[in-house]
Amino acid sequence: MSAATAESVSRPVRGSGLRGLLPLVALLGLWELLGSPDAPLLPAPSAWGLAVWELVERGRLAPELLATLRTFATGVGLATVLGAALGLSLGKSPATDRALGPALEFARALPPAAMVPVATLLLGFGETAKVVVVVIAALWPVLLNTRTAVRGLDRTLIDTAHTLQLGRLDRLGKVVGPALWPSIVLGVRVAAPIALVITLLVEILVELDGLGALITESQRTFRSARAYGLIGVAGVISLVVHYLVGALERLVLGYRRSA
Amino acid sequence: MAVWELAVRTGLADYQSLPAPTAVLASFEPLIASGELPAHLAHTLTVTLAGWVAAAVIGVSFGVLLGLSATAYRYSLTSFEVVRAVPPVALVPAAVLIFGFSMSMELVLVVYAGAWPLLLNTLGGVWAVPAERFDVAAMLRLPRLAAIRKIVLPAALPEIVVGLRLALSMCLVLAVVAEMVGNPEGLGRALVRARQALQPEQMLAYVVTAGVLGVVLNAGFRTAARAVLPTTETGEGAGAG
Numbered sequence: 001m002s003a004a005t006a007e008s009v010s011r012p013v014r015g016s017g018l019r020g021l022l023p024l025v026a027l028l029g030l031w032e033l034l035g036s037p038d039a040p041l042l043p044a045p046s047a048w049g050l051a052v053w054e055l056v057e058r059g060r061l062a063p064e065l066l067a068t069l070r071t072f073a074t075g076v077g078l079a080t081v082l083g084a085a086l087g088l089s090l091g092k093s094p095a096t097d098r099a100l101g102p103a104l105e106f107a108r109a110l111p112p113a114a115m116v117p118v119a120t121l122l123l124g125f126g127e128t129a130k131v132v133v134v135v136i137a138a139l140w141p142v143l144l145n146t147r148t149a150v151r152g153l154d155r156t157l158i159d160t161a162h163t164l165q166l167g168r169l170d171r172l173g174k175v176v177g178p179a180l181w182p183s184i185v186l187g188v189r190v191a192a193p194i195a196l197v198i199t200l201l202v203e204i205l206v207e208l209d210g211l212g213a214l215i216t217e218s219q220r221t222f223r224s225a226r227a228y229g230l231i232g233v234a235g236v237i238s239l240v241v242h243y244l245v246g247a248l249e250r251l252v253l254g255y256r257r258s259a
Numbered sequence: 260m261a262v263w264e265l266a267v268r269t270g271l272a273d274y275q276s277l278p279a280p281t282a283v284l285a286s287f288e289p290l291i292a293s294g295e296l297p298a299h300l301a302h303t304l305t306v307t308l309a310g311w312v313a314a315a316v317i318g319v320s321f322g323v324l325l326g327l328s329a330t331a332y333r334y335s336l337t338s339f340e341v342v343r344a345v346p347p348v349a350l351v352p353a354a355v356l357i358f359g360f361s362m363s364m365e366l367v368l369v370v371y372a373g374a375w376p377l378l379l380n381t382l383g384g385v386w387a388v389p390a391e392r393f394d395v396a397a398m399l400r401l402p403r404l405a406a407i408r409k410i411v412l413p414a415a416l417p418e419i420v421v422g423l424r425l426a427l428s429m430c431l432v433l434a435v436v437a438e439m440v441g442n443p444e445g446l447g448r449a450l451v452r453a454r455q456a457l458q459p460e461q462m463l464a465y466v467v468t469a470g471v472l473g474v475v476l477n478a479g480f481r482t483a484a485r486a487v488l489p490t491t492e493t494g495e496g497a498g499a500g
Contacts, residue, residue: 020337041357109477110470113436113447117454117462197346204351205439212349216440219352227352235345242344 043225052229068210071127072199075134076192082135083142083191084184091150112137112198116205130202138195142187149183185252189245196241200234283467286460295449300468303434303445306362307476310369311430318374318426319419322381323407347372347433355441365437372433373426380422384415420484427480431473
């Protein structure tokens, strides 16, 4: 619950529209006018675009983007399934909760960055290590939201299921599942941006493949225009992810209201 | 933990990659005795706290400005939203480019990442100030700065406290990441070096230290906030959920 509430606190209520873009446009415009495309550290914005376009033409950007999106999607998917399952069992049984609670609290406090060397050491440099770190970091919002929702489940819902003599699976699929769905989706909305950040982080640290690795490579070879352009690409992906999870949430919650 | 220890002892898990918890514990002693761990810990802690304070000043100032001036807000919020979309982590390579492998690189990143939650929470807090309070300020003919100091900030304090807490963990995370990528000191650097030196027990010792530091900072902040501002406890609780 904590992550979800924190997120809702830090989300501005109103947008400011296109005119709100003025300072950014002005800044980039000034930069473009005053900067030179060959400046070693702070090349003009037009150079960023050209550098990224060159990557696109050479066919280097697409595979790295795909790698990033694959790690991200796998991570979010696994985090959702695992988080919901763990949250369900922890919420249902206070005994399990007490037994695992302290261990989970500590695992949650570990900075994800610190987990990267541990994961690569245990699992080698590969997709598995990357996904594991992403899942560990993105798991919590889903887990905590599900756990809170299970604890707050209406007693009569469960009793009704018992009265109807529903089996375990039916109870989960027809009664508990639909009641928990909105909380899980809220957890995913918080988890998805975290998963994206951690995916980039892992790629920057592991330097195997993906957008993050490409940014680090640009930095190492002092191609600053390319690095800035790619960071912009990361920003665009992040905006798209925000938009998509927002749409997913509206879809699910809207469906619930009409049902 | 017990299962882990047993698995390593019985040879189920390979020692090369996963040392037993006791081995990790044992590795703390030489690290502390040689002064390595305390030095790295002190570095990370200093950068985190210094960056956090600077982030608080910047974040709260911008938050108050945007919260009070509708014009400033209308003509800048989308810019802030777009810039915020770029994950701070992705900026690490850019910071390394501009500032080199240095402490200023680390500090800039820590301040930048910490300023966001403070800005947004301050903005939310200022918006939540009841309108009558502004009338009171106008009636008392308080100068602008005095009104902010005496009326706006106290009313927005619960939200700012939540922002301070979010920012503190952000600062620590970014400090560790920046150290791992480029700064020659700190827990993050030590962690990477221990990994490259194939000393997994030392590496895990640093991981545990970083985790404990996170927990201690969070708990310390809560205690301090409660001691200094007993009335804001509810606000903080709401944010912490």
